[in-house]
Amino acid sequence: MKELEKQYKKILSDYMIDKTEKNLYIGQNFIRQLIQKNVSPEDVVSIHKNAIAQIFPDRIKEVQSAYDFLIEVMVHYGMAHREHQSLLQKQAEFEIEMNIATNIQKTLLKTVIPQLSSVDIGMISIPIRKMNGDYVHFLQDQEDYLSVAVTDVVGKGVPAALCMSMVKFGLETLEYAYKDPSYVLEVINRVIEKGVDDSMFVSMFYGCLDIQNNIFSYASAGHEPALHYRANENTFYSLEAKGLLLGVLPEIKYSYNKISLKEQDIVIIMTDGVTEFRAHDDVNSREMITSLIAEHKHQSAQQLCNLLHKEIERIQDFKLSDDFSVVIIKKK
Amino acid sequence: MTVKSSVEIITEWDIVAARQLGRNEAKALGFGTVDQARITTAISELARNIYLYANIGFIEVERVETEAEKKIVIIASDKGPGIKDVRKVMEDGYSTTGGLGAGLPGVKRLMDSMDIQSIVGEGTIIRTEKRLC
Numbered sequence: 001m002k003e004l005e006k007q008y009k010k011i012l013s014d015y016m017i018d019k020t021e022k023n024l025y026i027g028q029n030f031i032r033q034l035i036q037k038n039v040s041p042e043d044v045v046s047i048h049k050n051a052i053a054q055i056f057p058d059r060i061k062e063v064q065s066a067y068d069f070l071i072e073v074m075v076h077y078g079m080a081h082r083e084h085q086s087l088l089q090k091q092a093e094f095e096i097e098m099n100i101a102t103n104i105q106k107t108l109l110k111t112v113i114p115q116l117s118s119v120d121i122g123m124i125s126i127p128i129r130k131m132n133g134d135y136v137h138f139l140q141d142q143e144d145y146l147s148v149a150v151t152d153v154v155g156k157g158v159p160a161a162l163c164m165s166m167v168k169f170g171l172e173t174l175e176y177a178y179k180d181p182s183y184v185l186e187v188i189n190r191v192i193e194k195g196v197d198d199s200m201f202v203s204m205f206y207g208c209l210d211i212q213n214n215i216f217s218y219a220s221a222g223h224e225p226a227l228h229y230r231a232n233e234n235t236f237y238s239l240e241a242k243g244l245l246l247g248v249l250p251e252i253k254y255s256y257n258k259i260s261l262k263e264q265d266i267v268i269i270m271t272d273g274v275t276e277f278r279a280h281d282d283v284n285s286r287e288m289i290t291s292l293i294a295e296h297k298h299q300s301a302q303q304l305c306n307l308l309h310k311e312i313e314r315i316q317d318f319k320l321s322d323d324f325s326v327v328i329i330k331k332k
Numbered sequence: 333m334t335v336k337s338s339v340e341i342i343t344e345w346d347i348v349a350a351r352q353l354g355r356n357e358a359k360a361l362g363f364g365t366v367d368q369a370r371i372t373t374a375i376s377e378l379a380r381n382i383y384l385y386a387n388i389g390f391i392e393v394e395r396v397e398t399e400a401e402k403k404i405v406i407i408a409s410d411k412g413p414g415i416k417d418v419r420k421v422m423e424d425g426y427s428t429t430g431g432l433g434a435g436l437p438g439v440k441r442l443m444d445s446m447d448i449q450s451i452v453g454e455g456t457i458i459r460t461e462k463r464l465c
Contacts, residue, residue, distance in 0.1 A: 068365055068369075071369050072369045072373075075369045080438075083438055086424045
């Protein structure tokens with residue numbers, strides 16, 4: 001502190017004599033040093049007071065008490081300053097923890113897209129914040145069955161991600177029961193209803209494709225309807241299925257529907273981040289999606305997913321307002 | 333040698349008396365202007381807490397002068413509602429949302445150490461000290 005006082009006094013007295021911009025600049029650099037050394041505001045006032053006392057020894061008496069008053073006031077300012085610094089440090093710690101959690105989530109909830117000879121599958125899932133509130137899960141039994149779950153937790157960020165890992169483990173315990181969409185939703189509903197607090201709801205679209213017989217059966221728990229493109233009619237159909245969100249009530253029955261999936265047919269499953277354009281109410285998103293798919297239907301499923309994401313992001317001025325997930329299944 | 337004095341906190345003006353006591357003792361012990369201001373501010377915060385939340389309590393100021401050390405000890409005691417979660421009130425930002433910088437963590441930083449004993453429904457004793465170096 002003594003050394004700092006000496007330096008400060010020198011800088012101050014230089015300024016009192018020359019009063020140039022250069023003096024002020026040197027003063028600023030010096031303050032930067034003080035901030036780095038965590039010198040509190042009240043100490044700075046004290047340093048200033050002592051410097052004045054040395055530069056103007058015969059005049060300090062008149063103003064001494066004014067400086068003491070300022071020191072007193074600045075103690076409180078210093079308290080606020082230190083609290084602020086400690087909160088900044090805490091925030092940095094949170095940031096680190098958050099990054100670790102994000103990485104764990106990425107590993108935990110990693111979606112592996114199955115490679116099949118007769119079905120082309122594409123998937124994209126982009127979180128709006130660090131943690132994804134959407135999750136896509138595939139299950140596959142060789143070239144016979146392919147099932148897909150597209151889920152969206154109401155809410156974003158950490159709570160959503162935590163809830164999602166439960167959904168994932170629920171799905172994984174199903175093993176061979178996965179061919180019945182109603183049963184899957186009923187089981188996952190029970191898992192969520194029991195394990196997660198009342199404010200947490202999950203929507204899920206679950207579909208299972210019987211590859212040999214070309215039958216796609218699906219059920220929905222309050223999820224965005226999927227789309228079915230029938231190649232031979234060149235028309236889109238909405239795959240609607242009634243069902244309450246998961247986690248609301250304990251014992252709920254879900255019904256399922258079946259469609260037949262022909263060659264070159266496409267199924268598009270989305271979360272509401274894809275269809276809800278918050279800033280653009282005038283855009284009919286489903287119309288936009290169908291015309292985009294129809295126009296590029298010959299591209300691969302993954303290319304279609306990427307295209308949809310790019311196009312919708314552009315329409316929303318590159319500021320998506322929700323987690324964004326699309327699964328596209330194309331019959332070869 | 334230990335010199336002990338205390339002020340009863342009942343009205344807001346007793347906070348001023350407690351401050352005055354603390355400043356005198358700090359000065360007598362040899363603390364500089366800045367540390368005097370810090371000690372006084374700490375007392376002020378503790379006394380204010382008593383006045384606002386416990387209605388009645390005491391601020392005790394001890395001046396400890398031995399060969400080994402010189403320090404000032406402040407003890408704030410009350411029979412108020414007590415603190416339910418001490419760890420929480422020692423967290424930055426808990427009682428000062430909006431960043432006014434007061435609160436117990438702020439007091440602790442002005443001093444060297446702080447110890448809180450509190451029983452819900454019975455009261456609180458806060459002991460904090462600052463050494464002269």
